[in-house]
Amino acid sequence: MIRLSTDQISVGYGENLILNRLNVDIPDKRITTIIGPNGCGKSTLLKAVTRIIPYQSGAAILDGEEIAKMNTKLLAKKLAILPQTPEGPGGLTVGELVSYGRYPHQRGFGRLTKQDMDVIDWALEVTGTQDYKYRPVDALSGGQRQRVWIAMSLAQETEMIFLDEPTTYLDMAHQLEILELLERLNIEQERTIVMVLHDLNQAARFADYIIAMKDGNVVQAGDPESVISHEVLKKVFHIDAEIGRDPRTAKPICITYNLLRGEQEERPLAEQLHPDEETTLPVYRAAVHS
Template sequence: MTTEHLLKAENLSLGYKERTVIEGLELTVTPGKVTAIVGANACGKSTLLRSMSRLLSPRKGQVLLDGKEVHKTAAKELARTLGLLPQSPIAPEGITVTDLVGRGRHPHQGVFSRWSAQDDAAVASALEATHTVELADRAVDELSGGQRQRVWIAMALAQETDLLLLDEPTTFLDVQHQVEVLDLLTDLNRSRGTTVVMVLHDLNLAARYCDQLIAIADGKVHAAGDPADVLTEDMVRAVFGLDSKVITDPTSGGPLMLPIGRHHMVASAAGELPEHRS
């Protein structure tokens, strides 16, 4: 089992040049749980994740990990506890899958340490978990978008951190592989206690797989908590500007959002959501 760590943002303000994206945000990630950050495009979800992983310095406020500012923590030290899979990462040209996944072990390598059997085991486990073993000797730039995404997730798993942040981990994946990835992350949480925080666009998958939803709007946390409390018709209207009907998911028992289009016809997505392992 992993060690539970407390990750939180206090009065956090973030932006780029003259543009402010996040303003005065307060957020606490529940340790040992799976959390999804949701919100409209350009609301600051990815920006928030970048700051929580030390990649973007705050204009105001701070991000704390176990009471220590992450932006004052050495990168390698932080990377042994917290891992990040960013949106659309770029692999070095010609690198093989095994070599890329092996880079997830870098935080565990000391100045004089050598590659160990533990490193081999971590890479092998990550490849197996993401169903990429058969791709091990392939060049990453030869893979399809979905295959590359699974390889990047394997690299994040090989890092073996207690906290894992993922920015749209289901990008480029078809429905089957989206569910496989979310099942994988859920299994990781249940078996090792890994705290998982991910940005997701699909509200119904977020509600089905996550213990906590955090809805971002206007640079602040609009709502946070249990999916049944957060995924409401009022929230969908306020955060996404969309009329909807929220019903009970017949598979999970949680909330299921059905968008209402211009002609007031409910577009049912219930049949498109495969069975989720419980």
Template sequence: MSQGLETKNLTLSYGASTIIRELNLTIPQGKISVLVGSNGCGKSTLLRSLARLLKPQTGAILLDGKEISKQPTKELAKQLAILPQSPEAPEGLTVIQLVKQGRYPYQTWLKQWSKEDEEKVQWALEVTQMSDLAHRSVDSLSGGQRQRAWIAMTLAQDTDILLLDEPTTYLDLTHQIEILDLLFDLNEKEGRTIVMVLHDLNLACRYAHHIIAIRNQTVYAEGKPEDIVTEQMVREVFDLHCQITEDPIFGTPLCIAHGKGRNLLLSAS
């Protein structure tokens, strides 16, 4: 039986600095999980480790009960894909060449480019609205267009698990919603497990089935947004005073921050 992605006593460090300590975490299968927390709390570090981009100091990361550190790279790449922060493409690489890189795990000496590979690439370009830019060089695109090109490459990899570090970076509000709606549809229609780092807590509440709040090198709280996103949680995780109300459209928690400047104006009035 599939056991999904989990950590066992995971400790992550950069040099002498411990970022995550003895973490036991299970990622809900077939759900959208969002990692939230203040800058530098370890969200991106944890996501990178889940993709085997960062070696644990101690502990292990398991996929279906097997340590990912012991799995062949190509086999692991057929099961999970990651979009890191601010990826860079070689100069002159076109969008379609970049997206085709997502099919690399499926290529062997005996099995070269196939009709299925082509279909996956074209689908990824279409759903990210990059088809018309397929033959443009990646370095000639706007920040938002580049981000969508990288997301297309990740989707072309066609994995059951998607790990995305701030996938809405550089996108305007319209394209942020389009990308998050796309990921939501992938989860709803195909049951893909999605783990994201998002900075916008309100968008996290709107799209996540499961929120994981990171603080002090471990998980401060995790669960459904409506269960864990409270004024106390926001204060202790983000050092921010706020009011939590209900989103009038989606019924999810809506965080209204108490801006210091605005508070001063109110107190003086």
């Protein structure tokens, strides 16, 4: 089922067009990841469909209504966005920050009701941040802060959550922790999750649907099998990738890759090496960082 889509949407900064008549469908109650090189329009797409930035033409449609024309509080009850580097007022405790997620549901002078407090406590519990409730946000580690921001998004009680590079600046363990949390929210609560990721293997492992972008356009969209492939990665990242199978998830995995350079793009590897060069090439097992 598709509740959110774009129709020929174009977005630019000044005369620089970032998205050019882009058509995108976001599957409902699924995890969608957006991949692509820097500057391809991934973050711009997220900001456009969540109304953080305006679009020049076309439309973003949610439940049959153009997002640009929706009531702000109504929209905030349907979707939440966690930007790449979220910032809040200094000096807040964790509980105070998470309480900001209740804004769309408040009336009058905005005092928190018992229902609001129950939702806040639930969001803290689900994200494993209950013990931090009275601690200053500034005193937390990067992974802890990221979970607190996700708790604020959950307190908003939206059906859709958008996240722009939620694992940036986190170590491997904390990255996995955040992604497993989002996966659990999708499975147990049927939240629609849309996120920008740089790590191809994380995208393949956790996504039901992947959108691969380049130069403001969609190169390929579909399940991980159809996007994490040699040909698609060649078009999107200009790399020669070896694709294998994750032994734990059976999802496609980028095992290693070389950067394609000029004429080497179409030449066999053996012909690319000079006779006097080493024939053992280094293997890079980290996923592509665009």
